[in-house]
Amino acid sequence: MAETTGEGAQGGSFFNKERIKYSPEEEARLERQHFWRIIDAFRFYRVHVQEQVKRAERQFLSLPQRHQNLLPNVLSNLARISQCADHNQDILQAIVHNSLHMFENIEYGEREDPRKVRPSTTFDMDKLKSTIKQFARDWSETGRAERDTCYKPIIQEIQRLFPSDQYDVSKVSVLIPGAGLGRLAWEIARLGYICQGNEWSFFMLFSSNFVLNRCEKVNSLTLYPWIHQFSNNKKSSDQTRPIIFPDINPQSLPLDADFSMVAGDFVEVYRDSDSWDCVATCFFIDTAHNVIEYVETIWKILKPGGVWINLGPLLYHFENMANELSVELSYEDIRTAIVNFGFHIEVEKPSVQTTYTENDRSMLRYIYDCVFFVARKPAELYFTEEEEDEEDDQQQSSPPAAKSPRREGTDMLT
Numbered sequence: 001m002a003e004t005t006g007e008g009a010q011g012g013s014f015f016n017k018e019r020i021k022y023s024p025e026e027e028a029r030l031e032r033q034h035f036w037r038i039i040d041a042f043r044f045y046r047v048h049v050q051e052q053v054k055r056a057e058r059q060f061l062s063l064p065q066r067h068q069n070l071l072p073n074v075l076s077n078l079a080r081i082s083q084c085a086d087h088n089q090d091i092l093q094a095i096v097h098n099s100l101h102m103f104e105n106i107e108y109g110e111r112e113d114p115r116k117v118r119p120s121t122t123f124d125m126d127k128l129k130s131t132i133k134q135f136a137r138d139w140s141e142t143g144r145a146e147r148d149t150c151y152k153p154i155i156q157e158i159q160r161l162f163p164s165d166q167y168d169v170s171k172v173s174v175l176i177p178g179a180g181l182g183r184l185a186w187e188i189a190r191l192g193y194i195c196q197g198n199e200w201s202f203f204m205l206f207s208s209n210f211v212l213n214r215c216e217k218v219n220s221l222t223l224y225p226w227i228h229q230f231s232n233n234k235k236s237s238d239q240t241r242p243i244i245f246p247d248i249n250p251q252s253l254p255l256d257a258d259f260s261m262v263a264g265d266f267v268e269v270y271r272d273s274d275s276w277d278c279v280a281t282c283f284f285i286d287t288a289h290n291v292i293e294y295v296e297t298i299w300k301i302l303k304p305g306g307v308w309i310n311l312g313p314l315l316y317h318f319e320n321m322a323n324e325l326s327v328e329l330s331y332e333d334i335r336t337a338i339v340n341f342g343f344h345i346e347v348e349k350p351s352v353q354t355t356y357t358e359n360d361r362s363m364l365r366y367i368y369d370c371v372f373f374v375a376r377k378p379a380e381l382y383f384t385e386e387e388e389d390e391e392d393d394q395q396q397s398s399p400p401a402a403k404s405p406r407r408e409g410t411d412m413l414t
């Protein structure tokens with residue numbers, strides 16, 4: 001199992017880089033290359049957005065003068081977008097600055113000339129823009145409504161399944177694979193549970209490291225997450241409106257809170273059986289090449305009696321990507337596999353409507369019709385009758401974490 005960290009030299013106090021134990025030199029080289037590719041993307045952002053702005057200016061200036069005269073605000077709005085991009089770049093620079101030595105157990109060296117800006121792909125720029133929007137979802141007041149629809153049902157379910165009047169919650173361990181910028185994991189740790197976020201993407205890891213370890217002052221920082229959206233704006237000013245963050249001091253966890261973030265691929269990092277009381281996946285399972293591999297991993301790492309809570313859609317991340325395995329299963333098929341593994345589905349809501357990093361003033365808005373479920377790995381499979389009696393005796397005094405309350409799985413919609 002991955003370890004939690006102590007105080008990091010560069011402030012990576014919640015972070016540890018999980019090494020893949022069998023990694024050959026080549027893997028380390030590729031990882032270094034990947035690390036620097038993402039740092040380069042952060043550094044290239046301003047140039048990329050300025051190119052978009054210049055293109056928009058050129059298009060506008062190519063219009064007949066009589067048309068331009070009818071549109072007195074267009075150029076000033078483009079200038080404003082340019083200023084917002086400069087400001088975003090300042091935040092991205094601060095993120096990069098804090099990322100170079102963020103892992104306590106890995107160094108990635110330095111670039112020969114760190115000031116040199118190297119061009120990035122559109123793919124990486126899109127990832128970076130999504131990461132900027134993720135700040136709104138996770139760490140701004142603007143994202144509160146979205147967090148209430150996505151994170152609250154998960155948190156409430158954890159509190160229902162492991163209530164503090166029946167459990168010593170400081171011994172209940174919760175894992176959040178695909179933790180993004182870490183807010184869900186942080187909220188769960190704030191309630192006293194042991195909570196670990198796991199994240200694969202350097203875009204997210206650099207950014208969560210920054211917000212969790214370097215942003216203490218509430219609402220002291222500004223980002224402009226919507227400037228990249230040139231279509232579907234009702235007002236020009238909608239494109240340049242700011243969000244401020246963090247809406248809460250991420251350093252304000254209780255002193256005894258047990259919160260950590262671990263970098264790495266979920267299926268690579270989490271290999272120890274019977275380790276977690278709860279695994280909670282939010283907008284995560286569709287990131288898999290093979291979602292059944294995720295189900296298998298969750299089955300393995302949950303303690304007997306442990307629960308898997310899931311909320312999210314099935315927007316398969318690798319669909320249509322060349323040379324990538326992608327098995328696009330329906331929820332019905334995944335559900336069959338979950339039940340065949342032996343999980344008992346105890347709660348199932350087939351239609352929970354949510355948004356994801358939504359621009360709420362956009363003329364185009366996506367609603368995800370998510371599934372929410374709680375699936376339990378039964379304790380019964382693992383206990384002899386004698387052991388079960390012992391378990392029952394223990395539960396009467398103080399229920400240990402992740403022992404099933406012996407409720408029958410109903411496999412029914414609730």
Ligand SMILES: C[S@@+](CC[C@H](N)C(=O)[O-])C[C@H]1O[C@@H](n2cnc3c(N)ncnc32)[C@H](O)[C@@H]1O
Pocket residue numbers: 137150177178179180181198199200201204264265266267282283284287288
């Ligand atoms: C759609 S985002 C959801 C983030 C967060 N859970 C939320 O609800 O805002 C999916 C996240 O899973 C991460 N991810 C994808 N594949 C992963 C893997 N194999 N292991 C760990 N994290 C992964 C992505 O980098 C991304 O941050």
